[in-house]
Amino acid sequence: MKQGKPLILVTNDDGITSRGIRTLVNIMKDIGEVIVVAPDSPQSGMGHAITVGDTLRLEPTSIFGDIKAFECSGTPADCVKMARHYVLKDLRQPDLVVSGINHGSNTSISVLYSGTMSAAIEAAIESVPAIGFSLCDFSIDADFGHTTEYVRKIALKVLEGGLPDGVALNVNFPPKRNESLRGIRVCRQANARWMENFDERYDPNGRRYFWMAGNFVNFDKGEDNDEWAIANNFVSVVPCQFDLTAHHAIRTLNDDWSGLL
Amino acid sequence: MKQGKPLILVTNDDGITSRGIRTLVNIMKDIGEVIVVAPDSPQSGMGHAITVGDTLRLEPTSIFGDIKAFECSGTPADCVKMARHYVLKDLRQPDLVVSGINHGSNTSISVLYSGTMSAAIEAAIESVPAIGFSLCDFSIDADFGHTTEYVRKIALKVLEGGLPDGVALNVNFPPKRNESLRGIRVCRQANARWMENFDERYDPNGRRYFWMAGNFVNFDKGEDNDEWAIANNFVSVVPCQFDLTAHHAIRTLNDDWSGLL
Numbered sequence: 001m002k003q004g005k006p007l008i009l010v011t012n013d014d015g016i017t018s019r020g021i022r023t024l025v026n027i028m029k030d031i032g033e034v035i036v037v038a039p040d041s042p043q044s045g046m047g048h049a050i051t052v053g054d055t056l057r058l059e060p061t062s063i064f065g066d067i068k069a070f071e072c073s074g075t076p077a078d079c080v081k082m083a084r085h086y087v088l089k090d091l092r093q094p095d096l097v098v099s100g101i102n103h104g105s106n107t108s109i110s111v112l113y114s115g116t117m118s119a120a121i122e123a124a125i126e127s128v129p130a131i132g133f134s135l136c137d138f139s140i141d142a143d144f145g146h147t148t149e150y151v152r153k154i155a156l157k158v159l160e161g162g163l164p165d166g167v168a169l170n171v172n173f174p175p176k177r178n179e180s181l182r183g184i185r186v187c188r189q190a191n192a193r194w195m196e197n198f199d200e201r202y203d204p205n206g207r208r209y210f211w212m213a214g215n216f217v218n219f220d221k222g223e224d225n226d227e228w229a230i231a232n233n234f235v236s237v238v239p240c241q242f243d244l245t246a247h248h249a250i251r252t253l254n255d256d257w258s259g260l261l
Numbered sequence: 262m263k264q265g266k267p268l269i270l271v272t273n274d275d276g277i278t279s280r281g282i283r284t285l286v287n288i289m290k291d292i293g294e295v296i297v298v299a300p301d302s303p304q305s306g307m308g309h310a311i312t313v314g315d316t317l318r319l320e321p322t323s324i325f326g327d328i329k330a331f332e333c334s335g336t337p338a339d340c341v342k343m344a345r346h347y348v349l350k351d352l353r354q355p356d357l358v359v360s361g362i363n364h365g366s367n368t369s370i371s372v373l374y375s376g377t378m379s380a381a382i383e384a385a386i387e388s389v390p391a392i393g394f395s396l397c398d399f400s401i402d403a404d405f406g407h408t409t410e411y412v413r414k415i416a417l418k419v420l421e422g423g424l425p426d427g428v429a430l431n432v433n434f435p436p437k438r439n440e441s442l443r444g445i446r447v448c449r450q451a452n453a454r455w456m457e458n459f460d461e462r463y464d465p466n467g468r469r470y471f472w473m474a475g476n477f478v479n480f481d482k483g484e485d486n487d488e489w490a491i492a493n494n495f496v497s498v499v500p501c502q503f504d505l506t507a508h509h510a511i512r513t514l515n516d517d518w519s520g521l522l
Contacts, residue, residue: 047338048373049307056459056471063505075376076307081473086459095446110387112309113507115337122506125370125454141314153521163516167507184522188506193386198347199319210317212342239510242381246428249500253447257421260414261445 006032006095006159009088009123011079013043013102013115016063016071020101023144024133025064027151028098031159035094036069039076039115042215043103046115048122049075056080076119079150084126097123100118100133101144101151105171107136107226108218109189117170121242124168129158132168136230137175146181147173150235154184164240170238174230185234190225192218267293267356267420270349270384272340274304274376275429276365277324284405285394286325288412289359292420296355297330298344299339300376305365307376308382312335319343324425337380344471345387357420361394362405368433368487369398369451369479385429386503390419392429393495397491399434407442408434411496415445424500431499435491438507446495451486453479462477 008028012021016038028034038056057073070081070087076099084093099119106114116132123130133151135142156170163169170189174181196214203209218227229236255261269289273282277299280390282300302306318334331348331376333340343359349355360380367375377393377514383390396403399516413433428447431450435442458473479488 045311045313046308047310047379049310050306050308050374051473052306052374053303056473057469058471063289074451078473082455082459084472085457085475086461086471092487093272095514109503112386112503113311118308121373125373159520164507164513167510170505172305173397178344183517186511186522188508188511189504196342196346198343200347208318210319210341210343212312212317214346237514238505239507240505241371241507241510241512242373242504242505243450244431244499244501244502244505246425246502247449249425249502250447250449253426253498253500257418257445257447260418261447 002100003216007092008034009041009083009094009097010034011038011099011119012037012074013017013039013046013076014041015039015077016061016228018103020023020103020144023068023148024098024101028155029067031152031155034067036064036067037072037087039079040071040073044117045113046075046118047113048077048118050077052073060149070219076115076149077122078088080119080122096155097128097130098133098155101147102134103142104134104138105136105172106132106170107230107236108192111170111189120168121240124166124243127165129163130168131155131158133171135173137247146176150181166241170240172226172230172236174233179232181231181235182233183236187229188225189218190218190227191236192216192227194228267447268353269295269368270344270355271295271297271379272299272337272357272360274307274337276299276300276303278307279364281364281405284409285359285362285412286328286350288409289444290328292413292416293460295298295328297325298326298333298340298348299512300340300522303332304336304376306374307336307379307433308374308377309338311338312336317343330486330518337376338383341380351357355389357416358389359394360393360415362408363395364396364403365399366397366433367395368491369429372431372450380503381429382501382503390424392416392419394432407437411442416446427502431501433440433487433491433497435494438494440494442496447489447498448490449486450480451479451488453477453488462492475480
């Protein structure tokens with residue numbers, strides 16, 4: 001760890017007024033100097049969206065008392081970009097970016113849709129160690145109490161040892177259960193997905209609209225994945241990267257497509 | 262290839278009225294039966310966003326004449342989900358999903374921000390062969406003429422031979438140049454990224470706002486990546502996957518974190 005207090009950038013996707021980010025700020029302010037740049041409204045499901053072709057707003061807020069904080073009209077990825085390249089431009093850059101604590105699971109395929117993780121991955125693109133934290137409990141009064149000691153330990157570990165370049169951590173917590181958490185499992189993204197259905201309704205003007213709904217289906221029989229960890233009351237830690245290349249498919253395509261190339 | 266005409270779902274992120282999707286529909290209708298479900302407005306930079314916590318609209322349109330087409334208020338990923346699980350629910354499912362042709366590059370890191378590719382990857386999640394096509398030319402009157410024969414050949418090849426499960430192709434075309442395209446290169450995502458700056462302005466009410474701007478910087482010295490291919494007038498084909506796990510980092514973390522686990 002560098003000398004002195006580390007600078008920690010906190011963001012999320014549920015918006016700056018959510019309980020999850022407040023929990024995260026409270027943990028981080030004991031570890032380092034905190035700056036918050038977070039969305040001014042909920043951004044769930046925004047994936048790795050960024051604001052192009054539209055304007056952005058950024059306003060200071062005193063919502064966290066003495067902690068320097070800004071609310072941004074953009075996505076979680078926008079928040080990281082604006083924090084680093086506007087708010088902290090020509091200033092000291094963050095030693096760590098933390099995002100969350102998300103109200104709801106970001107295991108398995110949800111990492112792709114997750115605004116929480118897009119902020120962490122955006123930081124990783126810029127070689128800043130980053131962690132997304134999510135609690136696998138969507139209820140409005142979800143209990144974050146069992147997560148705090150682990151959030152603190154994981155953040156300290158990353159500040160101390162760093163992360164491989166380009167890697168961000170996707171940390172998920174089981175919902176609060178009667179038994180204590182059993183520890184941490186470093187694992188892979190489970191092979192699971194959402195099976196959607198569309199709930200068809202009519203508005204007061206008689207125009208049709210839809211709600212996306214669906215069930216989460218786990219096809220994965222392994223014990224080395226995040227879904228298994230959560231089901232078995234472990235904290236799941238999945239190292240994530242921004243290289244989407246399916247490297248294993250390059251040779252296959254070169255062989256299969258030889259006539260075309 | 263299956264017997265009979267294949268069913269091809271066409272979508273994009275520039276919106277259903279864009280020239281790029283019209284070009285793609287015109288190519289695909291000679292290959293198979295086409296159905297279009299595309300955004301009713303531009304969705305550039307939407308990454309893998311989906312619409313949760315808000316309603317969706319879906320309306321039929323005759324914009325493509327006899328071709329069955331729908332415009333959707335959602336993101337490209339929403340369009341694929343609605344096509345498969347509402348429009349085609351209990352009907353024959355697409356043999357191929359194509360997205361684009363995007364007005365602008367989706368090479369390298371842009372794949373993460375790309376609505377075009379999120380549609381293709383969404384299809385791959387559901388094990389449907391899928392291809393995102395992009396032209397590395399952002400100009401409004403960009404020439405798509407040199408892309409059509411390659412789009413056709415690549416689509417036919419995928420219909421004929423399929424793709425590895427969970428893989429979608431990210432196909433980028435160089436802008437129209439004086440020399441002909443030199444062929445196709447199967448390659449990896451280049452190590453490059455955007456270096457943002459924020460253009461600060463004031464609206465007529467004196468409130469501050471920003472435009473995100475920036476430069477694309479390529480750190481990659483290799484010749485096996487998409488940026489190299491485009492610069493050298495090849496069509497780049499990057500097989501992409503939805504597993505973000507940095508598998509190489511799992512062992513490192515298990516070793517480094519042994520005290521914590």
